[in-house]
Amino acid sequence: MSRFVFPPFPFPFPILPSNKPKTHVSTLSAALTAAGATPVTEATYSFPATTPQQFVALSSILEGVGISAYLGAAAEIATKAYLTVAGSILTVESRHSSYIRAALGESPFPKPFDTPLDFNQVYSLAAQFITGFAEGAAALPFMAFPPLLVAETKTGCYEAGSSTVTFTNAYSNAVSKNLVAVGTPIYAVFYSGLDTYYVLTTQQGNDLAAVIPGANAQTLAPQGQVYVVLSTASGAGGSDVGDENTISGVGVIEVGPVKGDASGGKKWWHSWSRW
Numbered sequence: 001m002s003r004f005v006f007p008p009f010p011f012p013f014p015i016l017p018s019n020k021p022k023t024h025v026s027t028l029s030a031a032l033t034a035a036g037a038t039p040v041t042e043a044t045y046s047f048p049a050t051t052p053q054q055f056v057a058l059s060s061i062l063e064g065v066g067i068s069a070y071l072g073a074a075a076e077i078a079t080k081a082y083l084t085v086a087g088s089i090l091t092v093e094s095r096h097s098s099y100i101r102a103a104l105g106e107s108p109f110p111k112p113f114d115t116p117l118d119f120n121q122v123y124s125l126a127a128q129f130i131t132g133f134a135e136g137a138a139a140l141p142f143m144a145f146p147p148l149l150v151a152e153t154k155t156g157c158y159e160a161g162s163s164t165v166t167f168t169n170a171y172s173n174a175v176s177k178n179l180v181a182v183g184t185p186i187y188a189v190f191y192s193g194l195d196t197y198y199v200l201t202t203q204q205g206n207d208l209a210a211v212i213p214g215a216n217a218q219t220l221a222p223q224g225q226v227y228v229v230l231s232t233a234s235g236a237g238g239s240d241v242g243d244e245n246t247i248s249g250v251g252v253i254e255v256g257p258v259k260g261d262a263s264g265g266k267k268w269w270h271s272w273s274r275w
Helices: 019-034 052-074 080-103 119-127 170-176
Strands: 002-004 013-015 130-132 164-167 187-192 195-200 202-204 207-211 224-231 246-256
Touching (some): 052 080, 052 119, 052 224, 119 246, 164 246, 170 207, 170 246, 195 207
Antiparallel strands (some): 002 013, 164 207, 187 224, 202 207, 224 246
16 A cells, blocks of 8 residues: 655545445445345546545545434445445445544544434535436436535634524525525524534525524534534424425535634635535
């Protein structure tokens, strides 16, 4: 295994042999085939990273999304043997994520639990990079939500309990596409670990804004790679977020430690939106 250094990162990055991810793909494909399912064909992708910093930052986000994808799919795996295989891959991906996050000056494991996402949420994150599929490939049984544009933060990192996140043109897009009626309450729903946080947004012209929630007696503050969607669900009285009431998403933000926590570091990337 060779190694290389991207300045200004503090330690070398290992270059993994290409057969490792290929082994993950072939193993899962074989398991699906044995179960009577047809594995999807490989897609083609385009990634917007043009500098070492962008490459490492985007790699960190994609590793986190991969972890969330495996976690979210775990409940759908009925055969224990296949669950073990998927779990074994998940733990390797988690080590990749921790290594890259440490290089970015972020906490390698900011919360006690990682964050599961459902199929449509994961596909919404991946779809922006997919440029095509092989001719004749079967259509995927997923849908991508309308895109959610997260405005850049001026401070370099969001902070739980105090930072405001702005969703550019989110209100005008939702109304113009008849996703909501004028005046409908819209909530920013944040996912961090096993916690889900509902925050009523405020309209700012064409935009929507929400303060990132902090900790309370029942839940820890969101930290690390946090996902967000806009929804008409409030989280109260059985009004839970779901694919059917999601307006747009999924956005990704990096939420650092709260004030007074010395575990934070320099952040090279703080938000990710669908381009």
